[in-house]
Amino acid sequence: MRKNYLRELLQADKPTLGTHAFSSWPTIFELIGHSGAFDYVEFSGEYAPFDLYALENLGRAVELFPNFSGMIKVDQEPRTHLAVRALCSGFQSVLFADVRTVADAVECVQAVRAETPTTGGRHGVALSREVGVVLEAGSPAFVQAMEDAIVAIMIEKKEAVENLESILSVKGIDMVQFGPSDFSLSSGLVGQRSHPAIREAEEHMIKVALQKGIAPRVEVHEPKQAERYLGLGVKHFCIGWDVRILFNWWKENGNAMRSMLGEVAGGSQAGTSY
Numbered sequence: 001m002r003k004n005y006l007r008e009l010l011q012a013d014k015p016t017l018g019t020h021a022f023s024s025w026p027t028i029f030e031l032i033g034h035s036g037a038f039d040y041v042e043f044s045g046e047y048a049p050f051d052l053y054a055l056e057n058l059g060r061a062v063e064l065f066p067n068f069s070g071m072i073k074v075d076q077e078p079r080t081h082l083a084v085r086a087l088c089s090g091f092q093s094v095l096f097a098d099v100r101t102v103a104d105a106v107e108c109v110q111a112v113r114a115e116t117p118t119t120g121g122r123h124g125v126a127l128s129r130e131v132g133v134v135l136e137a138g139s140p141a142f143v144q145a146m147e148d149a150i151v152a153i154m155i156e157k158k159e160a161v162e163n164l165e166s167i168l169s170v171k172g173i174d175m176v177q178f179g180p181s182d183f184s185l186s187s188g189l190v191g192q193r194s195h196p197a198i199r200e201a202e203e204h205m206i207k208v209a210l211q212k213g214i215a216p217r218v219e220v221h222e223p224k225q226a227e228r229y230l231g232l233g234v235k236h237f238c239i240g241w242d243v244r245i246l247f248n249w250w251k252e253n254g255n256a257m258r259s260m261l262g263e264v265a266g267g268s269q270a271g272t273s274y
Contacts, residue, residue, distance in 0.1 A: 059090020
């Protein structure tokens with residue numbers, strides 16, 4: 001079984017850095033790995049189209065780099081199916097969206113852990129690529145790999161913040177992230193991501209997570225946004241989205257070129273073909 005690099009970093013209490021990808025083209029994962037800048041890549045499967053073949057190919061791309069790992073963000077339903085299939089494909093971390101209650105949190109942990117009397121999970125034996133299909137299926141190494149898999153959950157609903165202490169007391173949760181957009185939606189503060197109540201809820205989540213020994217993770221668009229969170233004790237970040245990077249480049253450079261071409265059309269070279 002392949003080592004879980006992200007688990008090693010968490011156990012060593014070291015900072016971690018990831019980035020997001022919507023694309024299921026494995027070469028994008030390879031490029032992120034080649035950069036040498038990231039500990040893992042999160043495939044944002046809650047938002048992106050993909051099939052089960054894509055998951056296996058993304059798993060293969062991640063495995064090209066020894067100090068690199070793959071995470072997937074999955075929908076609230078069917079969370080167990082998606083988590084199991086991603087782990088079977090070679091992903092080693094799962095970020096569960098839309099957790100609201102203790103029961104939800106327990107279900108997330110059980111989806112990842114092996115189904116043994118001691119681990120209490122619901123992940124059974126499968127002839128899948130993470131165990132070499134037929135090499136280590138149902139072995140002690142498989143059980144340990146599922147114990148090492150990272151369980152991350154989103155705290156993004158008003159109900160989840162109200163149940164925060166109980167949710168973060170569930171054994172097996174490794175990372176937690178606040179979702180300001182969904183929290184603003186469920187709190188009746190639609191679109192007000194910077195509202196004081198939202199910032200207060202986020203800081204409360206970070207404080208409780210640190211008290212319980214759970215790693216709080218924060219998403220940022222650019223490095224300077226991390227400064228505030230570093231002051232709060234956060235050292236786990238995921239920066240950038242491939243779709244946003246592309247959009248910003250297209251918008252900035254496309255408009256710059258359009259402006260230049262407009263100047264050409266309106267100046268002495270008007271009528272020039274391009």
